[in-house]
Amino acid sequence: MLPEPSLTPPPTRPMPAYPRLLRVIRFVRSLGPGLITGASDDDPSGIATYSQAGAAFGLATLWTALLTFPLMAAMQEMCARIGLVTQQGLAGTLRKHYPRWVLYGLLLFTFPAIVLNIGADLEGMGAVAHLLVPQVPTFAFSVLFTGLMLVAIIRFPYQRLASILKWLCCVLLVYLVVPFLVKQDWANVAHHTFIPEIQFTKAFAAMLVAILGTTISPYLFFWQAEMEAEEMQHRSIANGHGRRVMVNKRLLQGMQADVNVGMFCSNLIMFFIILTTGVVLYSAGIHQIDTVEQAASALRPLAGESAYLLFAGGVIGTGLLAIPVLAGSLSYATAETFHWRSGLDRQLRQAPAFYGTIALSLVAGVLLDLFGISPIQALLYTAILYGLTAPVMIAIVLHLANNKSVMGELANGKVSNTLGLVTLVLMSAAAVLLLYFQLAG
Template sequence: MTKFKKRPSKLKKFLGLLGPGLVTGASDDDPSGIATYSQAGAQFGLATLWLALLTFPLMAAIQGMCARIGLVTSQGLTVTLKNHYSKPLLYIMLLFSFPAITLNIGADIQGMGAVAHMIIPAIPVSVFCVAFTAILMFIIIKYPYQKIAKILKWLCLSLLLYMIVPFMIKQDWVLVVKNTFIPTIHFNKEFFSIVVAILGTTISPYLFFWQATMEVENMAQSKRKIIVNKRVLGDMRTDVNTGMVLSNLVMFFIILTTGSVLYNSGIRQIDTVDQAAKALEPLTGKLTYLIFAIGVLGTGLLAIPVLAGSQSYMLAETFGWEAGLDKKFPQAKAFYISIIISLLVGLSLDFLGISPIKALLFTAITYGLTAPILIAIILHIGNNKEIMGENTNSKFSNVLGFITLFIMTVAAVALIYFLFK
């Protein structure tokens, strides 16, 4: 009797394709990103909703290029930079990236601690911050990449909570559609600060490095040699595009929630994620407030390993250390020690009294100012036949890439102009 192998369902096949792209997109909506989106909604209402529509193709194009670079070269983006470009350029990128990533980690830890304290007031914020840092440190060091990747993929579900909230409150959907498809621009420092902060939060340089390295990690975990062909690149695009869609949907719904609730109630300033949750409670009820708060914890647990990991991979690839989340601590001591240090330095911000909102503002603006340089380099790598062979960028990817470069550059120049005006 002939046995027929059951073909996997389309849904199962689709879910099987999701990996680095999904995690990268989801981790982009970390507590610091949520604070930025909440401030955009509180300060400008629904006026920045159109940015979610704008940033999706731009994010997808750049992250897709980074993923392709990782697949084709079997190397992280840092190694490619080191091997084919000047060392000073690499060191400048590292110099700008490290403070921003460390402050981002610190702001996320503080955000998680503040939200957890809000749910359980009996326990101080500092105790929660230490506990979350210890848990993350243990998971990253103890478990191999495959298990961490599975945990991160499940944590992506926490982002779906933010898509529920807007439907729990009354909305003017005609106004929502109008602000989504018709851009509103205010020519002042405050508006351009929030635009650069949103662009810097969504199109973040650390995600470029993480995306390329995770594609390499995924290939290393495969039991067979992966030949980069149209099918492999198509699967990668599905993964990346799914992650970017999720990321931008979450951004859209957070701005929609805070823009329709906080702005209309006269609340114009949101400095931290716990402030956003607290402000929502009396206006929309306990359930909305809890959903918002729990989402922050899930996104923090998802994003911080990505932030710390990307920074450590960048260091390891620069200085030739053994690296990999699949390796045990004795096999890659320097790599794991750098992760521990970044988490501890991030944690120390809470005890040094550094304001989370100032850290976030510095981080987002730094990302916004350095991203154009990195995007230009990624475009050059993506079109370099010596590096990419037959898998150089398509015309469509290049068009989106250059539009991204132009928009990020204009936004950064506008911000500098308004800051010094």
């Protein structure tokens, strides 16, 4: 006689680890413009600012990483959505829907700010590389890095360059390791993360303005929209006969996940840089850090050789990631403004003005040192120019994202508008404070 069938269902086995791993790998591969944009925000100039914050005020500014995450994510998501819907960058969309003087004015302020940012990054990378290999002068390293990046930008098509930039994002992981090489009071870290500390001093207010200006930068708006538009153009080609791809729920969710992951990673790195310098340098009485090489050198005797090498290597890696984004955002904006042929998929002979703008911005950046402009001066001028343009750019992005004749059903909702307005108020206040500090001397 056959045994009676059991009414109890068989126990469910846990899913093997490898399907979950495959899902994670697929998700990482799906990340693109948002991840690269977020990672490029932690450039050597940003690292210098966050190191200054940690050295000068310890853990007192840790909470800013938590505050700026939703604001960054909201603004970058709006820019990405504009790029997806219009299949144009911000400059091209502004050219179509705004008076020309608005676009020309933004470009007038953006061009020198980005060139100064590139110059500060190149000089910081060169100085850190000189620390590692003292036999080679700082300027020689800066020229070498400039040449390498220019060749890569011209030589590789967009998909290959995007893949290289995405892998370079892994360099940022070194900053997650450094704090664990020294002893931490994690209860104190949690306290400063979730409970804001405000010091009513000019120096602390200036640092908050610098952190906001470094974290929420206008060039990121241009790059995010351009890269999303480029991705959509690639999908149109893959779709056959260049048919326009409609933005569906799946595309929108994928973009939002990409942006959120990118901005989260950016702020996580910011958090750990402030944590590292706040614990190591501030505790040792080193409160004045002006450059990334000073931060790296100060870490060496206090946190050990491993922390020093990881921090220094991270500076070079982040520069290789951020500078193509800086130069690319400027070139895309300029090309769309003057209606030039553009695109990282085009060859040099197909878009000479586009690649010429990239080359000009890189060469101008590396030559700043010859004109006696120090990285600190470049950072100061960059902060002023970004501080002046950021509120205007945020207001324009908000207006575009709410314009139903441009965005249709994908116009902003209440959450996006609330976060965008908070960002506008904060950045406007930061701009006013920045001007006050400069005029007050």
